[in-house]
Amino acid sequence: MTQDAEVDALVRARIRGLRLAKGWSLDDLAGRCHLSPSTLSRIETGHRRIGLDQLTAIARALGASLDQLVDSGGDAVVIKPHHHPERGITTWVLAGEQGRTGMTVARMRVTRPASRRPEDLRVHPGKDWFTVLSGTVELVLGDRLVVVEAGEAASFSTMVPHSFGARGGPAEVIAVLTPDGERTHVDN
Incomplete structure (x- = not known):
């Protein structure tokens, strides 16, 4: 065929x-x-x-x-992880809607701590949202450090210089990212 x-x-x-x-x-x-x-x-x-x-x-x-x-892109049945060992992140892209919303949903396993070095903080248009499934996440927003525990969620403007990482061991999150957030957090 x-x-x-x-x-x-x-x-x-x-x-x-x-x-x-x-x-x-x-x-x-x-x-x-x-x-x-x-x-x-x-x-x-x-x-x-x-x-x-x-x-x-x-x-x-x-x-x-x-x-x-x-759309003949085919629906994925098995979602393979993308490992980024240098960043301490493994991602599974669960859904990417490049149509109406442009949002991407990804599961992430974070193993490295958040960086507070100015050169590591990212800025891009949009908004990110995540909920912590397990572990604890440190979210650096400019000079603020926000601790997000399992069962809690965070939402923030990505125009604020930011980074996130695990605190005290690996953390698992589900993230909803705008297209710029996907390129920054998933593709890099």
């Missing part, structure tokens, strides 16, 4: 799956996107090519974007 055929089959399956998840019949969706039920049936089963105007109407009726219907 060619990549185009795979994407085509995926789009058709997503249309049918979204329709069924909403509990709609072919008639229900047809009324919402102004196509005939037989046309929708042939689209879902692969007996008719999908025109862009039809796909747009179907996506709108289903409450989905065109990107969501045609």
Whole structure:
């Protein structure tokens, strides 16, 4: 099967799956996107090519974007860690939405302490948020040191020079990062 055929089959399956998840019949969706039920049936089963105007109407009726219907990036089942031993961080990128929000969700295991050296403090547009799953995290914000324990969360403007690290042993966090935060904390 060619990549185009795979994407085509995926789009058709997503249309049918979204329709069924909403509990709609072919008639229900047809009324919402102004196509005939037989046309929708042939689209879902692969007996008719999908025109862009039809796909747009179907996506709108289903409450989905065109990107969501045609994205063939594949959903990861196994998420492999990215080790950064020089920084003392291992990351698992759990979700990256480069579409509407641009946010990335990552699990991080932090083993090194936070640096207070001015040259190690990062500044970038956006806002970071994290919650500590285990251990204790030191968050350096300018000249302030904030201690965040397991079960607590922190949110801060990343325009403040900052760094974070583990205190008294490894710490695990779930972080929500803006695109600049992802590049700074995950990619480096």
